[in-house]
Amino acid sequence: MSQQAERYVSVVTGELEEFCAAIFRAVDVPEQDAELAARSLVEADLRGVGSHGVVRLQVYTDRLAARATNPRAEPRILHSTRTCAVMDGDNGLGSIVGVRAMQEALRMAGGEDCAFVAVRNGNHFGTAAFFSEIAAEAGAIGFTFTIGGINHMTPWGGAEAMLGNNPFAVAFPTPLGFPIVLDMACSVAARGKIIVAAKDGTPIPDDWAVGPDGKPTTDPVRALQGFVQPIAGPKGYALTMTVGLLSTMLSGGAFGSEVTHMYEDLSQPQNIGQLFGVLPVGAFLDRADYDAHIKKAAEDVKSVRRAPGVEEIFLPGEREHRAKLRQRAEGVAITAAVLAELKELGERYGLSAPRPIGSRAT
Amino acid sequence: MSQQAERYVSVVTGELEEFCAAIFRAVDVPEQDAELAARSLVEADLRGVGSHGVVRLQVYTDRLAARATNPRAEPRILHSTRTCAVMDGDNGLGSIVGVRAMQEALRMAGGEDCAFVAVRNGNHFGTAAFFSEIAAEAGAIGFTFTIGGINHMTPWGGAEAMLGNNPFAVAFPTPLGFPIVLDMACSVAARGKIIVAAKDGTPIPDDWAVGPDGKPTTDPVRALQGFVQPIAGPKGYALTMTVGLLSTMLSGGAFGSEVTHMYEDLSQPQNIGQLFGVLPVGAFLDRADYDAHIKKAAEDVKSVRRAPGVEEIFLPGEREHRAKLRQRAEGVAITAAVLAELKELGERYGLSAPRPIGSRAT
Numbered sequence: 141m142s143q144q145a146e147r148y149v150s151v152v153t154g155e156l157e158e159f160c161a162a163i164f165r166a167v168d169v170p171e172q173d174a175e176l177a178a179r180s181l182v183e184a185d186l187r188g189v190g191s192h193g194v195v196r197l198q199v200y201t202d203r204l205a206a207r208a209t210n211p212r213a214e215p216r217i218l219h220s221t222r223t224c225a226v227m228d229g230d231n232g233l234g235s236i237v238g239v240r241a242m243q244e245a246l247r248m249a250g251g252e253d254c255a256f257v258a259v260r261n262g263n264h265f266g267t268a269a270f271f272s273e274i275a276a277e278a279g280a281i282g283f284t285f286t287i288g289g290i291n292h293m294t295p296w297g298g299a300e301a302m303l304g305n306n307p308f309a310v311a312f313p314t315p316l317g318f319p320i321v322l323d324m325a326c327s328v329a330a331r332g333k334i335i336v337a338a339k340d341g342t343p344i345p346d347d348w349a350v351g352p353d354g355k356p357t358t359d360p361v362r363a364l365q366g367f368v369q370p371i372a373g374p375k376g377y378a379l380t381m382t383v384g385l386l387s388t389m390l391s392g393g394a395f396g397s398e399v400t401h402m403y404e405d406l407s408q409p410q411n412i413g414q415l416f417g418v419l420p421v422g423a424f425l426d427r428a429d430y431d432a433h434i435k436k437a438a439e440d441v442k443s444v445r446r447a448p449g450v451e452e453i454f455l456p457g458e459r460e461h462r463a464k465l466r467q468r469a470e471g472v473a474i475t476a477a478v479l480a481e482l483k484e485l486g487e488r489y490g491l492s493a494p495r496p497i498g499s500r501a502t
Numbered sequence: 503m504s505q506q507a508e509r510y511v512s513v514v515t516g517e518l519e520e521f522c523a524a525i526f527r528a529v530d531v532p533e534q535d536a537e538l539a540a541r542s543l544v545e546a547d548l549r550g551v552g553s554h555g556v557v558r559l560q561v562y563t564d565r566l567a568a569r570a571t572n573p574r575a576e577p578r579i580l581h582s583t584r585t586c587a588v589m590d591g592d593n594g595l596g597s598i599v600g601v602r603a604m605q606e607a608l609r610m611a612g613g614e615d616c617a618f619v620a621v622r623n624g625n626h627f628g629t630a631a632f633f634s635e636i637a638a639e640a641g642a643i644g645f646t647f648t649i650g651g652i653n654h655m656t657p658w659g660g661a662e663a664m665l666g667n668n669p670f671a672v673a674f675p676t677p678l679g680f681p682i683v684l685d686m687a688c689s690v691a692a693r694g695k696i697i698v699a700a701k702d703g704t705p706i707p708d709d710w711a712v713g714p715d716g717k718p719t720t721d722p723v724r725a726l727q728g729f730v731q732p733i734a735g736p737k738g739y740a741l742t743m744t745v746g747l748l749s750t751m752l753s754g755g756a757f758g759s760e761v762t763h764m765y766e767d768l769s770q771p772q773n774i775g776q777l778f779g780v781l782p783v784g785a786f787l788d789r790a791d792y793d794a795h796i797k798k799a800a801e802d803v804k805s806v807r808r809a810p811g812v813e814e815i816f817l818p819g820e821r822e823h824r825a826k827l828r829q830r831a832e833g834v835a836i837t838a839a840v841l842a843e844l845k846e847l848g849e850r851y852g853l854s855a856p857r858p859i860g861s862r863a864t
Contacts, residue, residue, distance in 0.1 A: 223585055223615040224785035253585040254779070256616050258786050281748070295803045297812035302802055310744050312751065322744040324737045354809025371734035375686045378818035381803070382672050382684040386643070389674065389796050390786040396802030417616070423586035424620050424752040434751050440758030441743070444662035447716025453657045456740035 149479055149496035150471035156494050157182045159482065160197055164233075166489040167204040168211040173236045180235035180266045185474055186467045187460035189323075191330055192267045195478045198485055199403055200233065200264075206406040209233060209263050215240045223248050223255040226391050231409040234265025238284070241416045242271045246278050249418045256283075256417040258391035263412050264289040264402055268309030269323035269457070271416060276311035276319035279427065280418035284309045287387040287395065287413050289402035292331055294367040296377035299354030301367055302396050305331075306383035311457070313421060315431040316438060321457030326380035327368040334363050388413030471497050511841055511858035512833035518856050519544045521844065522559055526595075528851040529566040530573040535598045542597035546629045547836055548829045549822035551685075553692055554629045557840050560847055561765055562595065562626075568768040571595060571625050577602045585610050585617040588753050593771040596627025600646070603778045604633045608640050611780045618645075618779040620753035625774050626651040626764055630671030631685035631819070637780045638673035638681035641789065645779035646671045649749040649757065651764030651772060654693055656729040658739035661716030663729055664758050667693075668745035673819070675783060677793040678800060683819030688742035689730040696725045750775030833859050 160178035165171060177200070185193030203209040213232025217225050225244060229237035241257040248255035265271070268284040275282025288304025295302055309323040329348045337344045338360035346356045349363030357363050370376025388395045393413015400410055421430045442453050467473065474482075482493040522540035527533065539562070547555030565571040575594025579587050587606060591599035603619040610617035627633070630646040637644025650666025657664055671685040691710045699706045700722035708718045711725030719725050732738025750757045755775015762772055783792045804815050829835065836844075844855040 219787065221614045221785045224781065226786050252583045254616050254618050256781055281752075295806055295815045297809055297815050298803075298806040299809045300806035302806050310748070312744075312747055320743070320747065322740045324734075324740065328734060350809070354807075354812070371737060372686075372690060375733060378684045378686065381682070381818055382674075385674055385682065385796065385799065386672070389792055389799070390643075390781065390783065392787065392791065392795065395795070395799045419586065419618055419752065421752065423583045424588050425581065425754065429754065430751055433754065433757070434747065437747065437751070437757045440664055441657045441660075444657055444660040444664050445716075447659055447661045447712070450659035450716070453659050456743055 147476040148473040148500050149476055150473050150498040151479070151494035151496055153182060153186065153468055153472045156185070156194065156472060156474075159486065159491065159494055160194060162491050163197060163201055163485060163489060164204070164211075166491065167201055169204065169233065170212060173233065176239060177233045177235045180270050182472065183270055183464075184267045185472050186464040187267070187269070188463040189267055189460065190474065190478070191332060194474060194482065196264070196266065198481055201485060203263070203402075203406055204233075208406045208409060210409075213237065217244065220248070223253050225257045227257050227259045229259050229262035231261045231263065234263040234412065235270065237262045238265045238271045238414060238416065239274065241414065242274045242282065242284070242418075245416050245418045246275060246280065249280065249420050249423070251279065251420045252423050254417065254419050254423065256415060259414040259416070260391040260393045261409065261411050262393070262414050263410055265414065267323055268307045269311065269321050269460070272309040272311035272323075273319055273321060275418045276313045276321070278418075279313050279422060280420040281313070282309075282311045283415070283417035285383050285386045285415040287384045287393060287399065288325070289410060289412060291396075291399050292368050293327065293370060293377075293380060294350070294354060295381070296370070296374045297354070299350070299352065303377075303380050304384060304399060305368060306380045306387065308383045312434065314434050314438065316435065318461035319457060320434070320438070320455050321460070323457070326370050326376045326383065328371050328376075329368065331368050334360050334368070338364055386415050390415060473500075509838040510835040510862050511838055512835050512860040513841070513856035513858055515544060515548065515830055515834045518547070518556065518834055518836075521848065521853065521856055522556060524853050525559060525563055525847060525851060526566070526573075528853065529563055531566065531595065532574060535595065538601060539595045539597045542628045542632050544834065545632055545826075547834050548826040549629070549631070550825040551629055551822065552836065552840070553694060556836060556844065558626070558628065560843055563847060565625070565764075565768055566595075570768045570771060572771075575599065579606065582610070585615050587619045589619050589621045591621050591624035593623045593625065596625040596774065597632070599624045600627040600633045600776060600778065601636065603776065604636045604644065604646070604780075607778050607780045608637060608642065611642065611782050611785070613641065613782045614785050616779065616781050616785065618777060621776040621778070622753035622755045623771065623773050624755070624776050625772055627776065629685055630669045631673065631683050631822070633778060634671040634673035634685075635681055635683060638675045638683070640780075641675050641784060642780035642782040643675070644671075644673045645777070647745050647748045647777040649746045649755060649761065649775050650687070651761075651774060653758075653761050654730050655689065655732060655739075655742060656712070656716060657743070658732070658736045659716070661712070661714065665739075665742050666746060666761060667730060668742045668749065670745045674796065676796050676800065678797065680823035681819060682796070682800070682817050683822070685819070688732050688738045688745065690733050690738075691730065693730055696722050696730070700726055748777050752777060835862075
């Protein structure tokens with residue numbers, strides 16, 4: 141499968157964060173929220189998850205400028221018990237609402253109880269890992285579920301978009317200097333990769349997408365008229381359905397036919413639903429025992445015999461942690477196309493995008 | 503991919519349950535526990551999940567007879583807060599311990615709080631759905647995670663068995679007459695299918711397994727010397743790792759190199775770890791609002807345009823529910839090979855296996 145080599149440029153992390161924050165401020169986001177939202181985007185690029193990084197700044201800004209997202213949202217608790225709450229995100233930026241919700245879960249848990257916060261009137265929030273890692277830093281296993289902002293998938297056997305490629309993340313505290321983190325969505329391949337194949341005119345593997353008739357296709361053009369395929373067939377369909385229901389049914393977030401298109405419909409709020417949960421390690425057992433056990437588990441996994449050509453076995457989230465450390469020091473890589481987008485966005489608001497400090501091919 | 507047609511026979515559900523219970527009693531399991539363990543196995547066959555049904559009676563019995571599993575286990579809470587507990591399963595049958603743990607989670611939650619119970623010293627428990635459905639019947643979203651009883655998988659890039667094909671289930675209460683249930687493990691295909699292909703001498707798809715060198719193989723014999731592949735490559739590796747850690751790190755269950763082989767090592771308890779959790783719907787919002795929303799979600803999914811040749815779109819768990827209703831009425835299908843195994847087991851304990859009431863090819 142050929143894929144176009146994209147040119148990457150490096151920029152100084154702090155400059156990129158400051159630029160994003162300035163853009164957010166320019167569309168009326170208060171200073172502290174602007175900084176947090178900027179940090180959540182740049183964090184994704186630092187982790188090497190460019191699909192959820194500053195490439196999203198433009199759509200966030202467009203939605204804020206159109207007031208499809210509320211720049212001055214004040215999320216509030218609608219209802220709560222000791223350990224369960226529903227938060228109305230007031231249609232704020234997803235990262236702002238998500239951090240508040242995870243903090244509320246940690247507050248309710250108090251290190252002694254499990255706690256879950258269901259969000260309605262949220263928005264696209266970047267990477268799910270960002271929120272689960274907040275819990276892990278506080279000594280709790282953190283769960284984050286969200287419904288996707290676009291229906292790109294069809295139920296198993298269907299030929300009509302009705303489901304999002306719903307992501308979720310689970311983060312475990314560890315004594316390793318970084319959390320073990322699962323962060324995944326439920327499709328085989330991102331739709332962006334199919335777009336690249338269509339531009340290249342190269343066929344795609346037959347498990348990436350179905351055409352508009354619901355049948356598997358290797359033609360990227362038909363695939364774009366159709367739907368992305370769930371991982372592992374019906375398992376992935378059931379998984380994305382489950383993540384979608386977890387994200388919306390406890391809060392009243394939009395599901396299925398209620399989901400609007402993040403990019404194409406700026407006329408109304410999306411009412412994205414999410415679920416945040418924490419299991420504090422100390423509520424179950426001594427942290428020292430847990431630390432020793434998970435360290436042993438990590439060693440077991442990292443020390444297995446390797447397949448030929450494999451240099452190292454990585455724990456989930458370990459590569460991303462390394463990328464973050466390296467890029468914080470050396471500069472964060474974004475594609476030249478994304479930098480061009482940032483420049484254009486900057487011009488709209490009289491702001492200068494960061495200047496590249498280096499470049500490389502993919 | 504050719505697959506051997508297996509001959510199925512039907513038996514009366516009640517007779518199969520009574521036979522399993524009698525076998526359990528014969529190896530010293532108390533009456534009530536014997537009935538529950540029997541019901542959990544037959545339930546899997548009723549749902550059409552034969553891999554986790556009475557095919558497991560023999561290994562359960564062998565382990566009980568060898569006292570590798572404790573027939574008269576008395577699970578107890580080792581430690582608890584208001585909403586989090588660690589249960590010692592006393593090395594009892596997995597289904598017995600799992601039901602106690604889920605009931606304890608529901609008791610702690612009291613319809614108002616979320617609650618999680620981490621189990622150590624448990625055993626293989628059949629299908630994860632069985633436990634999550636208990637929560638759904640009580641009006642809560644139910645989570646069940648378990649580590650597998652055999653290390654059949656290698657970490658991504660590895661060539662050494664270190665991970666189980668760890669299953670999990672999430673069940674949602676609905677007003678549809680059945681819960682929506684995800685129940686999945688983290689491999690592309692069950693190892694049993696590779697065994698069948700090896701017997702047939704037919705190649706397997708290249709994403710089912712890697713050989714002993716950690717490289718993908720279509721040769722089922724090499725595959726059996728190697729490891730089953732996770733779904734979606736590194737995503738499935740991260741997922742099975744996550745389910746394994748959730749199942750063991752909060753309780754001290756066995757992970758990685760600590761995991762013994764359910765079938766091959768009867769010299770010691772397995773210390774299987776599990777995690778059970780509940781999110782009572784009523785702790786978040788009115789049940790009537792939830793019911794209306796999930797009914798709408800189900801209708802959205804079921805009513806999508808269908809791919810050619812597809813007669814109906816199924817919700818996760820819906821096929822299994824239908825199979826259960828049908829088989830309860832008409833008799834439950836098991837393979838002729840499994841029935842032969844039951845007969846042999848019956849002879850060992852002076853008990854008659856159920857007599858077939860019908861038969862069919864796969």
